[in-house]
Amino acid sequence: MTYLLVFLIAAVPGFEVLVAVPLGILRGIPPVLAVIIGFAGNAATILLEIIVFKKLKEWWESKKKKDVSMPSKRTVRAENIWRHYGIPGLSLLGPILIGSHLATFLALALGSTKKQTAFWMLISLAVWAIIFGILSVLGVDIFSWMRQKFI
Structure with missing residues (x-):
C-alpha cells in the first residue's frame, strides 16, 4: 500500500518527487526503491501531459480568456x-x-517539441528524485531550506 501511495503522491502536481521520495523513505521503503517509484509516478503524469498537450492548451487558453488578470508569479518565473x-x-x-x-x-506552450520536453523532463525528474532521496537518507530538511529561500 505504501508503494502505491508514493506513486500516487508523485503523480500529483505540487507534490511530485519532491514530496513522494522523502515520504516513501520515511515510511520505510528502501531509498533506491522510493526514488524509482517516485520517479515513475511523476514521469507517468508528465508523459500523459505531453501526449494530451493539445487539449490542455485549448483548456488553458479558454481559461485565460475568462481570467484577464496578470499572469501568476510562477508563470512569469517560468x-x-x-x-x-x-x-x-x-x-x-x-x-x-x-x-x-x-x-x-x-x-510545450513556449515552443519546445514533445520529444525535447519529454527527454529533458525525464532527465530532470531522475536528477531531482535522486537528490531528494540522498537528502532524505542524510536527514536534510530540504523543505525548511526551500521555504526560506523561495517563499
Missing part, C-alpha cells in the same frame, strides 16, 4: 527561465521553482 536557459533550464529548475507539471506545459 517564462524568464525559458528565455535565459531554454528547455534544459526550465526542465531542471522547473520542478523546484514552479512544479514539473507547469514546467512541462509551459515548455
